[in-house]
Amino acid sequence: MEIVEKLLNHSRLALSKAITAVENEYDDAVKIMTEIYPHTGNAYVLGITGPxxxxKSTLTDGLAKEYRKRGKTVGIVAIDPTSPYSGGAILGDRIRMMDLMSDEGIFVRSMATRGSLGGLSQKTGDAVKLMDAFGMDVIIVETVGVGQSEVDIVKTADTSMVVVIPGMGDDIQAIKAGILEIGDLFTINKADREGTDKLNIEIEMMLELNPERVAWRPPINRTIASKGIGIEAVIDSIEAHKNYLIESGRLAEIRRARIKNEVTAMLNDRVNRYIDKNVVETPEFEETVRKLQTREIEPYSVVDKIVGNVLK
Ligand SMILES: Nc1nc2c(ncn2[C@@H]2O[C@H](COP(=O)(O)OP(=O)(O)O)[C@@H](O)[C@H]2O)c(=O)[nH]1
Ligand SMILES: [Mg+2]
Incomplete structure (x- = not known):
């Protein structure tokens, strides 16, 4: 496909159009992804989540700039609905991003969260692959750590970073549910605020309680992202984690698990669509539901029969 050839030849416009095709499920999206696939698997994926x-976005800006200094190209996928990368950016943020936009080695894209998060997870994965094929060395995925699906998105990264800030009230309690377990590294941002030491101790204690963390102990970094302070140490920690993953053989495992998850999700999606179209949305199914309601039949045999037919 022409668009794929252009993308592989570093056309930013083609990359942008390809992501739009995936995001809006245009007819050529599947064909684009099919042709792109052999060219993926080279980028390092960093997931960033937090309240x-x-x-997170400020930190992402800083990380991207630091990666550029180190000679790496960076793709950014932001799934934060309040992200300054989105159309609803406030002026200050927009100016901040303009900085990044003028650099050819950086490509920023926000994904709309409309529609289901499940679908979003696949679209995010596709956007990452497109940036990967385009040739970005590092791809940063930023998402708000609020729901399970968002956490799942970050889980698929090679390195997952959890951003926390002091003074969130019940500090650690507020973020404990779900996202703390996934952190390969922790960044206490807004370290210019009171409560930073306390939060640091709390995270340390929590990591102490987690017996699974023996081979890799998640480092805790402090940053003042708005002033660009502490960014280099964060990148050093990411590099250290990457080296650990490579040397321990974990990176290959993580990537294998990611592929397995992706293809499983694709299979489920395809089967669900087939059943919706060929079973659920038929007049016979309405009749079946009526008979179930009057207890003329029971659902277990109905399901057995339908699955039997589908598998044929
Ligand atoms: N005081 C302080 N403010 C910060 C720091 N980092 C970011 N901010 C501000 O916090 C606000 C939210 O930042 P943003 O990056 O959009 O957060 P996100 O929602 O996690 O992506 C912005 O006004 C930033 O300028 C920091 O280290 N210290
Ligand atoms: Mg943001």
Whole structure:
């Protein structure tokens, strides 16, 4: 396909159009992804999650700039609905991003969260693959750590970073549910605020309680992202984690698990669509539901029969 050839030849416009095709499920999206696939698997994927307003986007800006200094190209996929990368950016943020936009080695894209998060997870994966094929060395996926699906998105990264900030009230309790377990590294942003030491101790204690963390102990970094302070140490930690993953053989395992998850999700999606179209949305099914309601039949045999037919 022409668009794929252009993308592989570093056309930013083609990359942008390809992501739009995937995002809106245009007819050529599947064909694009099919042709792109052999060219993927080279980028390092960093997931960043944390509560809204923690400074994830500010931190992402800083990390991207630092990666550029180190000679790496960077793709950014932002799935934060309040992200300054989105159309609803406030002026200050927009200016901040303009900085990044003018650099050819950086490509920023926000994904709309409309529609289901399940679908979003696949679209995010596709956007990452497109940036990967385009040739970005590092791809940063930023998402708000609020729901399970968002956490799942970050889980598929090679390295997952959890951003926390002091003074969130019940500090650790507020973020404990779900997202703390996935952190390969922790960044305490807004370290210019009171409560940073306390939060640091709390995270350390929590990591102490997690017996699974023996081979890799998640480092805790402190940053003041708005001033660009502490960014280099974060990148050093990411590199250290990457080296650990490579040397321990974990990176290959993580990537295998990611592929397995992706293809399983694709299979489920395809089967669900087939059943919706050929079973659920038929007049016979309405009749079946009526008979179930009057207890003329029971659902277990109905399901057995339908699955038997589908498998034929
Ligand atoms: N005081 C302080 N403010 C920060 C820091 N980092 C970011 N901010 C501000 O926090 C607000 C939210 O940042 P943003 O990056 O959009 O957060 P996100 O929702 O996690 O992506 C913005 O006004 C930033 O300027 C920091 O280290 N210290
Ligand atoms: Mg953001």
């Amino acid at each position: 809204p307003g923690a400074g």
